[in-house]
Structures are given as structure tokens and as C-alpha cells.
Amino acid sequence: MFRHLPPTAAPLSWSQWAAGWQRPRPGLPPRSPSFATQLATYLGVPACFTAASGRTALYLLLASLQAAHPGRDQVLLPAYTCPSLVKVILDVGLQPRLVEMSPETLDYAPGRVAQALSKRTLALIYVHPFGLALPVTDLLDAVHAAGAVLIEDAAQALGARWQGQQVGTWGDFGLYSLGPGKPLSAGGGGIVSANRPELAAALAAAWEQLPAAPARASLLAQARLAAFQLAFTPAGWWLASKIGLHKVGNNEASWGYARRGLSRAQAQVGAALLPGLAASNARRLANAHRLMTILAADERLTWPRPGTGAEPFYLRLPVLAANEAQREQLHHTLWSAGIGVGRMYERTLAGWFPQLASHPFPGAEAIAGRLLTLPTHHYLADADFDRVAAALSRSAGG
Numbered sequence: 001m002f003r004h005l006p007p008t009a010a011p012l013s014w015s016q017w018a019a020g021w022q023r024p025r026p027g028l029p030p031r032s033p034s035f036a037t038q039l040a041t042y043l044g045v046p047a048c049f050t051a052a053s054g055r056t057a058l059y060l061l062l063a064s065l066q067a068a069h070p071g072r073d074q075v076l077l078p079a080y081t082c083p084s085l086v087k088v089i090l091d092v093g094l095q096p097r098l099v100e101m102s103p104e105t106l107d108y109a110p111g112r113v114a115q116a117l118s119k120r121t122l123a124l125i126y127v128h129p130f131g132l133a134l135p136v137t138d139l140l141d142a143v144h145a146a147g148a149v150l151i152e153d154a155a156q157a158l159g160a161r162w163q164g165q166q167v168g169t170w171g172d173f174g175l176y177s178l179g180p181g182k183p184l185s186a187g188g189g190g191i192v193s194a195n196r197p198e199l200a201a202a203l204a205a206a207w208e209q210l211p212a213a214p215a216r217a218s219l220l221a222q223a224r225l226a227a228f229q230l231a232f233t234p235a236g237w238w239l240a241s242k243i244g245l246h247k248v249g250n251n252e253a254s255w256g257y258a259r260r261g262l263s264r265a266q267a268q269v270g271a272a273l274l275p276g277l278a279a280s281n282a283r284r285l286a287n288a289h290r291l292m293t294i295l296a297a298d299e300r301l302t303w304p305r306p307g308t309g310a311e312p313f314y315l316r317l318p319v320l321a322a323n324e325a326q327r328e329q330l331h332h333t334l335w336s337a338g339i340g341v342g343r344m345y346e347r348t349l350a351g352w353f354p355q356l357a358s359h360p361f362p363g364a365e366a367i368a369g370r371l372l373t374l375p376t377h378h379y380l381a382d383a384d385f386d387r388v389a390a391a392l393s394r395s396a397g398g
């Protein structure tokens with residue numbers, strides 16, 4: 001009763017939230033390195049740059065790449081991913097080019113990136129969705145041979161590893177998000193990692209143009225973070241879903257972004273959260289494995305199997321139903337049982353942006369129609385696993 005698991009949540013203690021209120025000591029050096037420096041050390045890269053959101057960080061990165069390569073105007077991205085990526089690419093004045101995907105892997109479909117690369121390609125965005133670690137190394141050579149750069153979008157995957165190395169650090173640049181529901185959730189914020197020293201210098205110049213966040217941004221961020229934290233509890237989500245608040249943010253109005261730096265409060269909360277990230281991701285992984293043993297008994301469902309060398313942690317567990325009708329039925333059954341299942345973006349990017357529908361994307365359409373995500377966060381209790389099992393067997397019999 002009064003309990004509904006949210007689709008996503010991230011742990012935050014009072015002391016981690018309170019870290020956001022710390023003020024610099026006048027006239028004294030800071031007690032610890034900046035958040036950007038701590039992130040660079042954590043990821044093992046030359047430099048990281050922070051901004052008000054992942055979208056802001058991507059905007060600055062693409063604008064600086066565009067200035068350096070004026071003859072190249074296309075950015076390749078998966079045909080099913082976060083729609084705000086397209087908005088950013090268009091805002092910079094570049095052309096998004098959608099690439100077909102495989103439902104079995106949630107990766108690009110084999111051979112499709114090679115077909116799409118051309119002299120016009122400025123960058124390929126390689127997304128590691130839901131904390132998966134996809135085989136980024138397979139594409140690096142082809143992207144570089146085409147004279148383009150590879151941006152790994154690890155917005156949902158901070159802490160996942162591919163062949164022992166953090167995802168986001170294999171390509172030329174990595175993109176990470178500190179937004180609500182992300183692995184390290186400071187209520188908002190974005191990061192770009194420059195993965196080679198010569199790339200860091202160009203980004204440093206781009207970041208000089210970024211206005212600093214005003215003091216009130218810290219106040220707002222702390223209030224937002226507290227509100228999200230309360231909403232993303234089982235009791236808070238129960239209430240939010242009763243009054244319809246759970247749908248806030250599921251629309252185009254939420255794609256906008258402020259072009260300014262990360263607020264001091266968010267940087268301080270992020271730094272306070274970083275030491276606990278590995279433990280929080282390990283817990284998600286353990287919960288995901290427990291869910292998989294339950295789902296394995298249900299032949300309607302499949303999910304992407306990690307390749308050799310992948311160390312995913314499952315920010316959410318992505319599963320595919322056999323078809324859309326079955327997905328809808330499962331969504332209804334699990335949601336009614338108090339489990340915060342999600343359908344994510346619901347449409348392909350060609351569905352959101354019809355001007356990009358150059359040809360059909362059956363693989364991406366299949367993902368949009370069949371995908372269901374299950375929560376893996378720290379609020380899952382023994383009784384929730386039992387609820388998932390009972391709901392699945394009820395719906396299989398019904």
C-alpha cells in the first residue's frame with residue numbers, strides 16, 4: 001500500500017545533499033580538487049569539462065568540432081535514442097543522420113555505420129544505453145578512417161566498462177549526464193571527457209565561452225534535487241502517479257537546456273556522490289541479475305546479452321516483448337502490480353522528427369514498439385521481486 005517502485009532512482013544521503021551547501025573558504029585554497037578534475041582521475045582521461053546539462057556539454061562539443069571542420073556537417077546517431085540529442089545537433093546547425101539498429105543488441109545494426117560514414121560526417125555518436133557497455137572498439141577504426149570523431153554517449157552508463165576500461169573513454173570524447181535518474185544524479189549536469197591531450201586544449205577554449213552559473217542556480221538545483229529525491233521513493237512515486245506528476249518531463253518541452261556552467265552545488269553534490277558510484281552500480285547489477293532469473297522463465301521476453309569484455313550495470317533492465325500488444329499487456333500488468341516499468345522514448349527519432357525519416361528503420365521501430373525497462377535501483381526489496389514473478393505468471397496465464 002502507498003508504494004509504487006519508480007522506474008529509476010539513485011541513492012543520495014543527507015550528507016551528500018548537504019555537500020551542495022558548502023561555501024568556499026575565503027582566501028584559502030579549496031580542500032579538494034575540482035569536480036572536473038576528480039572525474040578525469042576517476043575516468044582515467046586527460047581532462048573533463050562540466051556544464052549545466054549533458055545537452056549543454058554536447059552543444060559546446062559539437063560547436064567546437066564544427067568550427068574545426070567546416071566542410072563536415074553530418075552527425076550520425078542511432079535511430080532510437082534520447083530525442084534531445086537531435087535537438088542539440090539541429091541547434092548547432094548540423095544535420096542529424098539516423099542509423100539503423102539491432103533489437104537484439106540495442107547497438108547499431110551490423111554494417112550500417114560503415115554505409116553511413118562519408119566525407120560529410122563530422123561525428124558518430126555511439127550510445128551505451130541503460131548502463132550497457134557496447135563494443136565501441138569495433139567502430140573506432142572505421143570512424144577515424146572516414147576522418148570523423150567518435151563521441152561515446154555514456155549519459156546512462158557512467159561506471160560501465162568495456163574490456164576493463166570505462167565506457168566513454170574509448171572514443172575521442174565521452175558524454176555523461178548528472179540528470180535525474182542517471183547513475184550519478186546531482187539533479188542535473190553534464191560532462192564531456194576529452195580522451196586525448198590534444199583534444200583537451202580545443203575544448204578548454206570552447207568552455208571559456210560558457211557563462212558561469214549564477215548563485216541562484218545552486219539554490220534551484222538543491223531544491224530540485226530534494227524534490228526529485230522525494231518523488232523517486234516508492235511512497236513519493238505512488239503519490240506522483242496518483243496525481244499524474246509521473247508524466248512530467250515526458251515531452252518536447254523538457255528538451256530545452258541552459259547554456260551555462262554547472263552550478264557550484266551540483267558540482268559539490270557530484271563530488272560527494274562519486275566515491276559511492278561503484279557500490280550503487282554493483283547493487284543495480286545484482287538486482288538486474290535477480291530479475292533476469294525471474295524473466296528467464298517467461299518465454300515472451302528477451303534481453304540483450306552482454307558481449308565478451310562488457311561489464312554493464314543496468315541503470316534499468318531493458319527487455320523486449322515479442323510484439324507491441326504483448327509489451328502493452330506486460331506494461332499494464334507490471335505497472336498495476338506497483339512496478340515502475342518504462343517504455344522509454346516510445347517512438348524512433350524518425351517518429352519524433354519526420355524530416356529525418358529518409359527511409360524505414362525496422363530495427364529501431366521494433367525497439368520502440370517492444371521495449372520495456374524494469375527498475376534495478378536500491379529501493380527494490382525481496383517483495384518486489386516476488387511481485388514481478390507473480391505479475392508475469394498472472395499475465396502469462398491470462
Ligand SMILES: Cc1ncc(COP(=O)(O)O)c(C=O)c1O
Pocket residue numbers: 053054055056081082084085127153155156176177178179188189190257
Ligand atoms: C542517451 C542520452 N544522451 C544524452 C542525454 C542528455 O543528458 P541531459 O539530460 O543531462 O541533458 C540523455 C538524457 O536523458 C540520455 O539519456
